[in-house]
Amino acid sequence: MICCLSAWELREVLGDRWDDLLTECAIYAATSRQPWSEPPITDPPALEEDQRGDIEELRECVATLDHLRAERWLAKRYRDPDFAHDYFMVATDDFEDLGHKLILAVTAWKLAKIFPPYPTLRTAIWEMTAYRGSAGSPVRSDVIERMIANNGDIESAHAVFVYDAALQAGDAEVMQRVGPPPPAAAAEGGAAAEGGERAAEGGGPTQDFQPYRLARDCGAYLKSFPVAGRLGDHRIIEAAKYNLDHAPSFEDFSFA
Numbered sequence: 001m002i003c004c005l006s007a008w009e010l011r012e013v014l015g016d017r018w019d020d021l022l023t024e025c026a027i028y029a030a031t032s033r034q035p036w037s038e039p040p041i042t043d044p045p046a047l048e049e050d051q052r053g054d055i056e057e058l059r060e061c062v063a064t065l066d067h068l069r070a071e072r073w074l075a076k077r078y079r080d081p082d083f084a085h086d087y088f089m090v091a092t093d094d095f096e097d098l099g100h101k102l103i104l105a106v107t108a109w110k111l112a113k114i115f116p117p118y119p120t121l122r123t124a125i126w127e128m129t130a131y132r133g134s135a136g137s138p139v140r141s142d143v144i145e146r147m148i149a150n151n152g153d154i155e156s157a158h159a160v161f162v163y164d165a166a167l168q169a170g171d172a173e174v175m176q177r178v179g180p181p182p183p184a185a186a187a188e189g190g191a192a193a194e195g196g197e198r199a200a201e202g203g204g205p206t207q208d209f210q211p212y213r214l215a216r217d218c219g220a221y222l223k224s225f226p227v228a229g230r231l232g233d234h235r236i237i238e239a240a241k242y243n244l245d246h247a248p249s250f251e252d253f254s255f256a
Contacts, residue, residue, distance in 0.1 A: 003219035044075035067129040096133025099162035106165040152239030
């Protein structure tokens with residue numbers, strides 16, 4: 001899902017390679033989704049008149065790992081103007097799985113502007129209610145330098161992706177939870193949160209990108225292009241490419 005958003009953000013600069021990249025996204029989805037997996041649910045559930053929509057209701061859903069209850073919360077709230085704030089805040093209540101809750105919540109929020117909103121936003125609700133973790137910031141302000149020093153390994157790359165997600169959320173409280181932005185991002189004045197469409201621009205490293213089997217690195221190299229464009233540091237791409245070329249492949253694993 002995150003790879004699909006990255007592909008969409010690069011559509012203007014990839015030209016003829018975009019169709020090939022979409023094929024790789026489809027292959028990645030097909031190989032990671034088991035045939036017994038639940039089919040997509042497109043319609044919100046029916047709600048009782050007393051259905052709660054406050055942020056503490058969603059937190060209780062996460063605490064009890066009750067995704068069906070959380071779906072009802074989503075159905076109650078997803079059209080509200082202040083929905084995104086609560087959605088992102090609960091996603092930053094813990095940073096287990098390398099901060100994936102926030103990354104997926106921001107991804108779903110952006111994709112919900114393209115696809116039907118309820119089923120798209122529901123994906124992050126399932127992520128939030130799949131596990132519980134400890135509170136606390138997952139990364140430090142030198143996050144980009146650490147990714148480069150670690151040759152783009154998956155943990156240091158995800159720390160950069162969490163920062164990028166927080167900036168795109170455009171919410172000061174969310175950003176405060178994640179931590180101070182990297183120097184390059186701070187210099188941008190939060191421009192990354194505005195649209196997220198300013199991906200790596202043509203004529204730069206994007207011209208060298210070739211679609212590949214995304215499961216090899218969980219799509220990190222692909223994701224590094226729009227992230228590097230937003231954070232203003234193409235060394236992120238170089239580090240992700242080194243990891244792709246030298247780290248063990250995850251291609252034989254199932255991510256369902």
